[in-house]
Amino acid sequence: MEDSLGSDSVPSGPIDKNKVFSIKPLRCLVPIFPSQGGSGPSSTQQSPFAFVSPTGPFPPGAAQFFPFVSPTPNESPIQRQTASVPDNGKSYAIPSPVPLNSFRTPISAPPPDNGAKGTTTTTTMTTTAPTATRRSSKNVIPYDEGYTQSDGYENGFTIDTEDSGDAIKRKRKIRKTVKGSQAVAVSSSEVDIDPLVNHILKSFRLVEIDTILQADSNHELVQRVVLVYNLLRRKITQLDDAKGVIPGISRRADLRSGTILMNKGARVNTKRRVGSVPGVDIGDVFFFRMELCLVGLHAPIMAGIDYLSFKVSGDEEPIAVSIVSAGGYEDEEDDGEVIIYSGQGGVQRSDKLLMDQKLERGNLALEKSLHRGNEVRVVRGLKDGTSATGKVYVYDGLYKIHESWIEKGKSGCNVFKYKLIRVSGQPEGFMLWKSIQQWRDGVTARVGVILPDLTSGAENLPICLVNDVDSEKGPAYFTYLPSLKYAKPYGTSKSLSCRCSNGCQPASPCPCVEKNNGYLPYSSTGILLSHNLIVHECGPSCLCPPSCRNRVSQTGLKLRLEVFRTKNKGWGLRSWDPIRAGAFICEYAGEVITESGIDSDDNYVFDAGRVFDPLELVPTDEPVKIPFPLVVSAKNKGNVGRFMNHSCSPNVYWQPIMRENEEESYLHVGLYAIKHIGPLQELTFNYGVPRVEKKGIVKKKCLCGSSNCKGFFY
Template identity: 40%
Template sequence: MASLIDLNLYPDPPNTATIAAACATTAATLITPKIEPKLEPLDQPLDVPPEPYPPSNSFLNPNPTFSQNPTPLPDPNLFPEVDQNNVYSEFHRISELFRTAFAKNMEKYDDIQATDPDSQAIVPVPEENQLSTVVVSSRRKYPARSSELVRVTNLGIQDERYFRDVVRKTRMIYDSLRVLVVMEDDKRRSFGIARCPRARGDLKAASVMKDRGLWLNRDKRIVGAIPGVHIGDVFFFRMELCVVGMHGQAQAGIDYLTSSQSSNGESIATSVIVSGGYEDDEDAGDVIVYTGHGGQDKNSRQVVHQKLEGGNLAMERSMHYGIEVRVIRGFRYEGSASGKVYVYDGLYKIVEAWFDVGKSGFGVFKFKLVRMENQSEMGSATLKFAANLRTRPLEVRPVGYVSFDISMNKEKAPVFLFNDIDGNHEPMYYDYLVTTVFPPFVYHLGGKAGGCNCFPGCSLDCFCAKKNGGEFAYDSNGLLVRGKPLIFECGPHCRCPPNCQNRVSQNGVRNKFEVFRSRETGWGVRSLDLIQAGSFICEYTGVVLTREQAQLFTMNGDSLVYPNRFGERWAEWGDLSQIFSDYVRPSYPAVPPLDFAMDVSRMRNLACYMSHSSCPNVLVQLVLYDHSNLAFPHLMLFAMENIPPLRELSLDYGASDEWMGKLSICN
């Protein structure tokens, strides 16, 4: 079982009653000071290389925090507008403040010698006091964040799966709710109802989830890794970081526990967002020089000296106690819903802090962060690697490529084949099939496919929209709004153009994919692009066989796929039952049992190489567009979450049924 450990900062902690009394007294008498946050500036573009990390004598100093020698003042000829006396005075004052900070408190609790970076005085939390990470409350007013610092340890495989599933479902609610908010706003505008600025779906979704008590990790303030969040996970919105408990500040770059909340009266930093918004920031990947907060104007220019308070003070205290911080990097990213992307890059230790004169001539606090060892590769590095791989694959990975397009130009985007493990080139031996091949009778028994007369584009009174229950299945960006038993897209008999909002899955692959050889799963599939939750991925193609044909093919040992076995993951996407008490799972239109199989023994596409997972990141959505036979829909695949580049795609292949037996394909 996972366990929560209390990060009590007293080396010789008093008893529980004393701590409770102290906390109660603090909460009653102290008022949280007004903090000037480090605001989130414009993110740096992804393709901008980090500035070279400069050599500094202070890095070699074993105890540089309280340096007696101030950094030389800027050249007055370069900064004529700066009052040098004031700069030196402020610099000297802050240096003195650093040397004497909290000395009385240290002596009071006899921890003046507690300089070991690993001395965290970790105390186990009693079993009866351990609380679940997920708190669901029916109250509209959600309680404030907890002031109890804990670290989650001893996660077993089952614990990892549980927390991952909790995070995945929470993010799914956030993404689907955000898409729904934007779509409803577009609907109102189409009817001329809405005249105010466009709805911020990210803010509205977060607000509604907070009211419903769906934000994670509010009952404990977690130090270190968040259970269920993996290094490399990608977020498109700052508010989503708040929802999962990664970073509790909607705008500030430093998240911390204030001194008024802390059990020993000292603030502690828990996470930072690094996006190069301060001119003195330096990012070399594993080593970061992070500039403290404060002193900037509305144009992100440093105009006054920074002070040792708020997040700056919390960073210094975290360094003193050796407490790690989570680092999230922000970038501009083309194709992102917000224009930005936030990537969790792992845990860093603050190993050095000092006061310096910044490039603008004002005093700033700097903190040197070093990435802890034995962690997965940084997600930001993977994003940059994938960006280079898309355009210069042989320069980035000169060994391993078998083909740069196994689809032979049949797909709109190439499908790479990569194997640096063995000499198996099996995917090259199959004909690539872009769309499913149905028997001729399918196009006749279902009746003639009627089309809409919308021109130049479809509206809500579209005939195809009415078949979907009076709404489009996708938003204006082509994202799936809600999973349904079946979706009707506009087809060849419709008058609307190819870029119609109701034509998404039939338009084919939009991302670059790579079929790769894996030691764990045999063959697998990963994208070279960042895929947003709700996006179309590809069709699961094959040659459709009837029940009788399937039984004959099975006797011959051919590879068959059985659509009725796939897990109904479509019902999870857009499931807002925790948001709306009257939510009903979509049941229209009703689909008869899928009584057919798909032969992939000779012709197939990239989807056949996706691995099985009980916690998949891809769902199967049934779609009709080129015929009206409900018993033979297309199997369209959509992303259930934000999928970073080079992360393996997975499906829920479900359980075998009585007559078709176990799934047998190349994996």
């Protein structure tokens, strides 16, 4: 009898109360769906209760179910932290229930508040962040990239890292689970990267962050954390690549680097909150779920619904604070300003069995937020064009839940549906992405286009010339040149060429790999993994194909760029596509000249001998050493790189690239993304400072507008 009362089942027949010795309280009643045929547990279970159907409106096909009162989600939180929810520096009071169109509550009869009528209830928030669990004095972070919007974080695989402060070492200790037929490795080699981690954190001032600033951060600190995360992730990726491919093992540098930073305390916005997150702007892009967690935008690194538990009159109740709408469910849809969001659950991880969703955890939190009327952050997960399985995550601002119901999904099981409408008055977010897609598809025309392709077919992608600011018809005439033009190459000692007929591979006896200190400089998706060093790409005499991953800068543009008219800086450059940190954008092309040939009126000169601020701070802190002088003039002949303006806080940096052919060497200038860059954000880099101030060099007024602006540039 005790077991029966402690489970979800209900005994039939009369109950002999004399035989009842102890009773387990029911913390949460699950909804019981009437049998409607089909497969799944809900189809075979008959409800023993007599109940009256709710009188509220139901969409066609919505299923009835037994309502219940104020359940508390059954979960395993990583920590229980009580704090008030801030709202622009003020205490945030959870709104009282309001009349809503809900599948549980008639629109004419809102549920009673737990507090006194006519008063605002004092609200205390308790964090429930399923990002890690304390287990055997270790931090365990579950993750499963394949299920971006389910709450199987209790069933996913785990990452174990020693909970010993700075003594985190990459050990040959692998815990793995099987996802389909592929095992996932969650640790790495014996290489100790802790000194590198500590050095980077110290250099970027992320050691012992001020606790007040860490709780409520700013944009500059948020950007630093994401930058350091990507530097570390790319370094771990490069070290993993050097070990070669292990059949059946998928390494997760994104998870390991995030785990290291979390254990080091290098994270921001640690105070959980309802509403917007300080330092995160609408339109900001992220390429990894761990980034959302590190900046405090969305705590779970797998589940699509993030929620908090708060206490009202002694009772706990969950509310949703953010969702990731990543298209993880078959019935999910939206039109830009309105999202029809499918609830989570309904899939057994082990055997992929489909079943009815339950009104618990994240689903229950969304239902409570519907009644409370609180704002919910929305992160949209879109397909990443550079990766077959990857996604790019865009923060789209605040929404409110206006309606909920149940309907049969395409799988035949009951699915919870929630209608979210974007709060008015916010900057443009996802709608910008929709507009760009319509330009691509030819549905609508790009406003202000002067030339559809200023390259006249010289690039593999068209680059349009756009002016929606003034009446200027275009820049001064120049000849489009997609790459550097050398009068003659530099002579060097004979260099070995690779014989990699299938393309250069990591951990292979390849001379091009050896030139890069034993590592391939690029990832398999073309992301640069090394910085402030000369990248040795395969040259003309190498036998590897054009698709070799060590020829990234030689294969042309991968991004749809446009030259546009700025408000006060002449012409500039930006991209229709989101750009991942470390991605190749374009070369700085033009004619190679001598220093003596520099024209004082030439505003399109790139001098590799200038001093540039370092970006990745490695333990040696050695400056970049150019093997021979390189000065490029793009005044008369050049490519889109000539339109990239100066900034004291740039989002692009230059990288020297060496290509060798027998006894000849060609040095090129590659332009790469420092950080993630959203669509239509201007691309800028730092023009550097001359090593020796020469006569005739004039300081120009800088109009970059950044908080770090020096007021001038050369």
